[in-house]
Amino acid sequence: MTASKPTTGVGQRPKGEPSKDVSGQDETASQDYWKPLAAGFVGSFLLMIGSVGLGWLAQSSALRRNVFFIWMRVEPVNIVICVACIAIGGMVLVRAWLRLGQRFKKWPPSSGKVVRKAILFWSLPLMFSIPLFSRDVYAYIGQGRLMQANLDPYVNGISALSNWYQLGADQLWAEAPTPYGPVFLWIEQFVVTVSGGNPEISVFLFRVCSAIGVLLCTIYVPRLAVLHGVNPNRALWLSVANPLLLVNFLAAVHNDALMIGLAIAGLYYSATKRNVLGIVLVTLSIAIKPITIILLPFIGLLWAGKKANWPRKFLYWAMTAAISLGILALFGWINGFWFGWINGLSAPGSVWIWYAPVGAIGWAIAGLVSSFGWDGWAVTREFWLATKVVAIGIVVWLMFRGSYDRILRRTALALGAVVLLSSMIQSWYVVWLIPLFAITGIRNDWQVKTLYFVLSFFMIYAISDQLNVYPYLQQGESWINLDSARFAAAIIALGFAIYVVFFDRKTRELFLSNNSQHEII
Numbered sequence: 001m002t003a004s005k006p007t008t009g010v011g012q013r014p015k016g017e018p019s020k021d022v023s024g025q026d027e028t029a030s031q032d033y034w035k036p037l038a039a040g041f042v043g044s045f046l047l048m049i050g051s052v053g054l055g056w057l058a059q060s061s062a063l064r065r066n067v068f069f070i071w072m073r074v075e076p077v078n079i080v081i082c083v084a085c086i087a088i089g090g091m092v093l094v095r096a097w098l099r100l101g102q103r104f105k106k107w108p109p110s111s112g113k114v115v116r117k118a119i120l121f122w123s124l125p126l127m128f129s130i131p132l133f134s135r136d137v138y139a140y141i142g143q144g145r146l147m148q149a150n151l152d153p154y155v156n157g158i159s160a161l162s163n164w165y166q167l168g169a170d171q172l173w174a175e176a177p178t179p180y181g182p183v184f185l186w187i188e189q190f191v192v193t194v195s196g197g198n199p200e201i202s203v204f205l206f207r208v209c210s211a212i213g214v215l216l217c218t219i220y221v222p223r224l225a226v227l228h229g230v231n232p233n234r235a236l237w238l239s240v241a242n243p244l245l246l247v248n249f250l251a252a253v254h255n256d257a258l259m260i261g262l263a264i265a266g267l268y269y270s271a272t273k274r275n276v277l278g279i280v281l282v283t284l285s286i287a288i289k290p291i292t293i294i295l296l297p298f299i300g301l302l303w304a305g306k307k308a309n310w311p312r313k314f315l316y317w318a319m320t321a322a323i324s325l326g327i328l329a330l331f332g333w334i335n336g337f338w339f340g341w342i343n344g345l346s347a348p349g350s351v352w353i354w355y356a357p358v359g360a361i362g363w364a365i366a367g368l369v370s371s372f373g374w375d376g377w378a379v380t381r382e383f384w385l386a387t388k389v390v391a392i393g394i395v396v397w398l399m400f401r402g403s404y405d406r407i408l409r410r411t412a413l414a415l416g417a418v419v420l421l422s423s424m425i426q427s428w429y430v431v432w433l434i435p436l437f438a439i440t441g442i443r444n445d446w447q448v449k450t451l452y453f454v455l456s457f458f459m460i461y462a463i464s465d466q467l468n469v470y471p472y473l474q475q476g477e478s479w480i481n482l483d484s485a486r487f488a489a490a491i492i493a494l495g496f497a498i499y500v501v502f503f504d505r506k507t508r509e510l511f512l513s514n515n516s517q518h519e520i521i
Contacts, residue, residue, distance in 0.1 A: 032103075033100065033103045033114050035099070036096040036097070036099040036100040036103065036118070037096070037100070037114070037117060037118055037121055039092060039095065039096035039099070040092070040093050040096030040097065040100070040118060040121065040122040040243075041121045041122060041124075041125065042089075042092060043088075043089045043090065043091075043092030043093030043094075043095075043096055043122070043243075044089065044093055044121075044122045044123070044124070044125035044126050044246075045089070045125045046085040046086070046088055046089025046092065047085070047086055047089040047090060047093070047125065047126065047129060047132065047247075047251060048125040048126065048128060048129040049082070049085045049089075050082040050083070050084075050085030050086035050089060050132075051082075051086070051129040051130035051131070051132050051251070052068075052069065052072045052073075052082065052130060053072040053073050053078055053079050053081070053082030053083075054073075054079070054082045054083065054086060054132075054467045054468055054469060054485070055129060055130025055131055055132050055468060056130065056131045056132070056134070056135040056137075056138070056168060056466075056468045057069075057130060057168060057199075057468065058138055058141075058166065058167055058168030058199040059165065059166040059167070059168055060163075060166040060167065060168070060199060061168070061199045061200065062200070063130075063200065073470065074470065079469065079485065080488070083467070083485050083488050083489050083492070084488075084492060086132070086463055086467075086489060087463050087464075087488075087489045087490075087492035087493040087496070088492060088496065090243070090247065090459050090462070090463045090493060091459065091460075091463075091492075091493050091496035091497060091500070092496075093122065093243045093246075093247075094243050094455060094456060094459055094497075094500070095496075095500050095504070095507060096122075097118075097237075097241060097242065097243050098452070098500070098507050098510055099506065099507065100114070100115070100118055100237065100241070101234075101237055101238075101510075102506070102507075102510070104233070104234075107231045107233045107234040107237075108233075109233070111233040111234075111237075112222065112232065112233040112236065115233055115236045115237045115240075115241050116218065116236070118237075118241045119214070119218060119236075119240055119241050119246075122241070122243070122246055123211070123214065123246055123250055126246060126247070126250040126251045127204075127207055127211065127250060129251055131203060131251070131252060131253050132247070132251040132252060132466075133247065133248070133251060133252045133427075133462045133463075133465065133466050134248075134252040134253070134254065134466060135168060135169060135170055135466070135468075136169075136170075136252070136253070136254060136255075137202075137203055137206050137252075137253040138167050138168035138169040138170075138199070139158065139167075139169040139170065139173040139178075140184075140188050140191070140202075140206055140255065141167055141168075141169075141188070141191070141192060141197070141199060141202045142158030142161060142164060142167045142169050142173065143158065143178050143180070143185065143188045144185075144188030144189045144190075144191055144192030144193075144202075145158075145161055145167075145192055145197065146158065146160065146161065146178075147185055147186075147188060147189035147192075148189060148192055148193065149161070152337055152340060153177065153178040153180075153185060153337075154177045154178060154337055154340030154341055154343050155177060155340070155343075156177070157173060157174050157175040157176050157177065158173050158174060159174040159175055167199075168199065177340075177343055178341070179289070179290075179341065180255065180288065180289060180341065181286060181287035181288055181289065181290055181328075181331075181341050182287050182328070182331040182332060182334075182335050182337065182341065183284055183287035183288055183331065184255055184258075184287065184288045184289070185335065185337075186335070187209060187255075187258075191205045191206055191209075203253060206253050206255075207250060207253050209255070209257070209258050210249045210250055210253055210254065210255070210257035210258065211250065211257075212257075212258060212261065213249060213256075213257030213258035213259070213260060213261030213262070214240065214245070214246070214249055214250065214257055214261065215261070216258075216261030216262065216264060216265050217239065217240045217245075217257075217260060217261050217264055217435055218236065218240050219265070220261075220264045220265045220267075220268045221235055221236055221239055221240055221264060221435050221438065221439055222235060222236050223268050224264065224267060224268050224271065224408070224439040225438070225439045227268075227271055227272070227439075228408070228439060228440050228441060230438075230439060230440065230441045234438075235438040235439050236438075238434065238438040238442055238448075238451065239434045239435040239438040239439075240435070242431075242434060242455065243455065243459060244427060244430065244431055244434070244455050244458055244459060245431045245434065247459070247462060248427055248428040248431050248462075249428075249431070252428070252462075254428050255288055255289065256289065256428045256431065256432065258285075258288050259285050259288040259289045259291075259292060260285070260292075260431070260432055260435060262281050262282070262284050262285035262288065263281075263282055263285040263292045263295060264435055264436075264439075265281050266278045266279065266280070266281030266282035266283075266284075266285060266295070266299070267282070267295065267299070267408060267411070269281065270282075270299045270302045270303065271302055271408065275299070275302065275303040276323065278299055278302075279296075279299060279303075279320055279323045279324055280323075280327065282295050282296065282299060282324070283323070283324040283327045283328060286324065286328065287327075287328060287331055290341060290342075291415075291418070291432070293324075294395060294411075294414055294415050294418060295411055295415075296320055296321065296324055297317060297320075297395075297399045298398075298399070298407050298408070298410060298411040298414070299320055300313070300316045300317040300319070300320035300321070301313060301316070301317075301399070301404070301407050302407055303316045303319070303320060304316035304317075305404075306404040306405075351384075351423060351424065352384070352423035352424055353423070353424050353425060353426075355425070355457075355461070356422060356423055356424060356425040357420065358383075358384065358387045358420075358421055358422060358423045359422075359423040359424060359425075361383070362380040362383050362384055362423055363380070365379055365380050365383055366379070366380040384423045387421045387422075387423070388421065388422075390421055391417050391418045391421040391422075394413075394414065394417040394421075395414040395417065395418065398410040398411075398413055398414045398417075399414075406440075408436065408439065408440050409440040409441075411436060412433060412436035412437050412440055415432060415433060415436065416433050416437075419432065419433060427458040427461065427462055430454060430458060434451070449510070449511060452510060452511060453511070456497050456500075456501070459493070459497075460490065460493040460494055460497055463489050463490070463493045464486045464487070464489040464490035464493060465486070467482065467485050467486055467489065469481065469482045469485045
């Protein structure tokens with residue numbers, strides 16, 4: 001990475017010269033890239049259809065009283081169809097993404113247009129789906145109503161509202177303070193005010209906010225990749241066209257989209273010596289979700305410059321912190337809540353999950369210690385606290401060690417350490433990391449294969465994790481409940497993944513071949 005203006009990216013050719021593949025033909029002309037684009041659109045469309053029967057609806061939603069939605073969500077046959085649509089649609093989207101990546105050997109300039117088309121086509125159906133895989137968006141609506149009622153969201157959970165259960169949010173949010181920053185509180189209040197509290201309109205407006213985050217990533221990921229000598233079109237495909245990002249940011253309507261979009265934009269301007277603008281954008285990202293505060297020390301290093309000595313680095317760290325802290329203090333003064341969001345950082349959600357390494361180890365420690373008659377979970381909580389301290393230590397070590405040219409790689413590793421050493425890893429936590437690693441280089445060997453497997457795992461888990469199924473449905477001798485729907489979705493998605501990895505002659509080489517290429521292309 002350099003701090004100069006962007007230069008020509010890897011794989012680009014002089015203007016007017018067509019890109020060629022190894023056979024001497026125009027690569028995009030010789031490859032039928034419309035097939036994966038169409039397949040991905042079909043996958044997204046199936047997700048949208050499946051969301052009608054299994055997506056999250058607020059209890060107060062008018063759609064719950066619509067005859068068509070009642071029919072889709074009550075009839076066992078229709079629920080089975082929706083389960084199949086979600087499971088197959090999600091995995092078809094994954095396969096389409098893999099196949100699109102196979103269309104380009106050297107990722108010429110023309111491939112960028114194709115990837116942007118993929119992002120657009122695959123996003124459109126998700127923009128109009130019922131929220132899938134998460135109902136956090138309904139908590140956003142509740143927090144917006146708290147703001148309207150002049151209640152402090154950093155003190156009050158949404159149970160402070162009358163009829164709060166009708167909002168559709170998870171009960172974990174009932175007493176939990178919001179973990180979001182002041183800017184997102186204003187967005188929540190604005191959405192609720194404009195929509196009049198209508199859940200369907202509110203969900204769409206929050207989705208527009210998420211789409212803005214995806215757009216920011218689409219703009220700035222390639223630019224940052226060029227600064228690192230990484231092919232910008234491949235980086236865009238690896239990160240923004242990635243089904244895991246699209247599903248979490250658009251289908252699930254997570255505010256992480258806007259957080260990451262602002263952070264990536266801020267990193268770009270910091271890397272091109274527009275440091276104050278970069279700090280402002282990253283601070284806005286922090287004011288969405290505070291996790292991106294981890295980026296500030298590395299932005300300070302970018303500002304200090306390549307040949308900075310330690311006194312200069314400390315000076316620019318202090319200046320970066322002062323600007324960001326000053327902006328956040330201004331926001332806190334305006335809304336009257338100051339830094340109340342610090343109180344909400346422990347809210348809400350599960351303490352641990354089985355596939356997180358630290359979570360699994362903690363569970364094992366709890367079981368082992370409890371077998372001796374002691375309080376195993378007390379020991380586990382101390383262990384989890386220790387891993388957080390280790391994560392902070394790694395971030396500090398990365399601040400002080402490493403070359404200037406790898407500052408953004410160190411940023412990615414710092415955020416990765418915080419995620420990996422957490423007892424709870426959600427799929428959207430992984431999505432935070434993918435753009436940062438893509439712009440600093442994911443090699444075409446075990447590194448990209450790891451991404452393929454991580455993507456497949458989290459897609460299967462998302463498909464089978466949160467489905468909005470009525471508690472018990474019965475018609476004659478047939479029945480459907482949440483556990484059976486989740487099991488069916490998991491089996492279908494896992495079966496599709498096994499086919500893609502082991503039997504599909506077009507995609508299995510991506511997972512199983514001994515690729516000797518180690519270049520970042």
